Amino acid sequence: MGKKRNILVLLVLLALLALPGGCKGKEEAPGEIPVEAEGPAPEEPAVPEEEPETEVPEEVPPQEVQQEETAPQGINPLTGRRIREEAAVRRPVGVMVNNLKAAMPQSGLAQADIVYETLVEGGITRLYAVFQDFDAPKIGPVRSARHYYLDFAAEHDALYVHYGLSPQARTAIKERKAPSLNGLSYLDEILCFRDRARKAPHDKYTSQQGIMAAWEKVGYRKEPDREGKFLFSPEGPTAGAAAGRVDLGYSNYAKPWFTFDKESGTYLRFQYGAPQIDKETGGQLAYENVLVQFAGMWTIKGDAAGRMDMELTGTGQGWHISNGFAVPITWSRKSRQDPTLFFLADGRPLVMREGKTWINVFPKNRKDMVRFEP
Structure with missing residues (x-):
């Protein structure tokens, strides 16, 4: 009887296991795996959400640089800049x-x-x-x-x-x-x-x-009718007479001078015994180029005020002063409506250093009053 009872109990247990509801708890366990996998799931879209945040500022600088590079610019015919x-x-x-x-x-x-x-x-x-x-x-x-x-x-x-x-x-x-x-x-x-x-x-x-x-x-015309008359390069002259200081004795009253400032590479302007200052900036006037153009000058006959006239057409001589050097030049002008052209002693066109220029139109009968010091 004991053996039969054990067999009967075993059959009952097997029957219970065969019932549809008998494995319900064990079948739901695999279903929990997706639930556990959903825990880190929000972190997956978090990665692409962070990437645009880092990409946006990286894209802005190239756009700004491109705008600066394409901003409309031209060349100043007076300075070459x-x-x-x-x-x-x-x-x-x-x-x-x-x-x-x-x-x-x-x-x-x-x-x-x-x-x-x-x-x-x-x-x-x-x-x-x-x-x-x-x-x-x-x-x-x-x-x-x-x-x-x-x-x-x-x-x-x-x-x-x-x-x-x-x-x-x-x-x-x-x-x-x-x-x-x-x-x-x-x-x-x-x-x-x-x-x-x-x-x-x-x-x-x-x-x-x-x-x-x-x-x-x-209502004057605003568009220029000609190109700039000067030629420029970034360097300027590298040889010539030493010209650390340039004195220009126009008269007993007007005796301006320039001194070369090596640090800035410009000629600083002086007159009346002191630096020539712009009141609005407080800075001394400074120029990359100083030109001297010798021209014939005279007092107008019969003018009670002693007004002057001068010959600014034809040809003449002068100096180009830049980078601490003075180079002899010549000038030529066809008419008063044409530009004055400047040349080196060998006939090549004068190429000036990019930047500002002070032009001294100076009486040719006082050439010896233009003096250079090292």
Whole structure:
């Protein structure tokens, strides 16, 4: 009986195992594996969610660099350097600036690309400052025009901004149909303003905003009619007469000089025994190039004020001073409307160093008053 009972119990257990519900608990266990696998599942999309966050800032800098590289730029015909394209394709502007000791310190010259200096009556000099890309809020003091400064303006197809004019300048502007902006006219309040801290006649100034407003009022052409007359390279001369200092004795009154600053590679301007400073920047005027152009000059016969005239066409001699060296040059100009061309002694065109230039148109009968020191 005991053996039969054991067999019966074994059969009952086997029958229970064969029932459909008998394995339910064991069949659900494998079903828990996906549930356990879902635990780290949110971490899988977390990886791609983090990747875009790191990729976005990595993509921004290349876009910004690309915008800078493709920003419109042009070449300044007065310096050979890059400037805004809008300014590069606009004709330049020149301003007649007072250069008397009582007018110091002047304003705005630091933004000029080229400055012409030559004699007017009484042994004094005046400046014609030429601007291409500028935003100067104050330029001056502005003084009256002289007819031969129209030749400097024509060199670059530039406007001539002035306050008043000589009889000869009035005639020349009319005959040559020169683009002048005269502050001593209906343009006064548009073009100029008075600095009440200065005494007349050293109190009249202009600005970039005033020049552009007067230009718009008059309606002169804004597109240049010629390319820049200068040739440039980054280096400049590497040999020549030593020119650590350049003295220019225009007269007993006007005795400016330049000294070469090796650190900046520029010529620093001095006059009246002191550095020539731009009041608006507080910095000394500095130039990569100094040109000396010798020209015939004389007092106009019968002119009560002793006004002058000069020969700025034909040919002549001069100096190019840069990088601590002075190199002899020649110049040639066909007519007063053509640009003056400069050449080396062997006839090759002069190539100047990229940057700003001060041009001294100097009396040829005083050549020995241009002196160099190492």
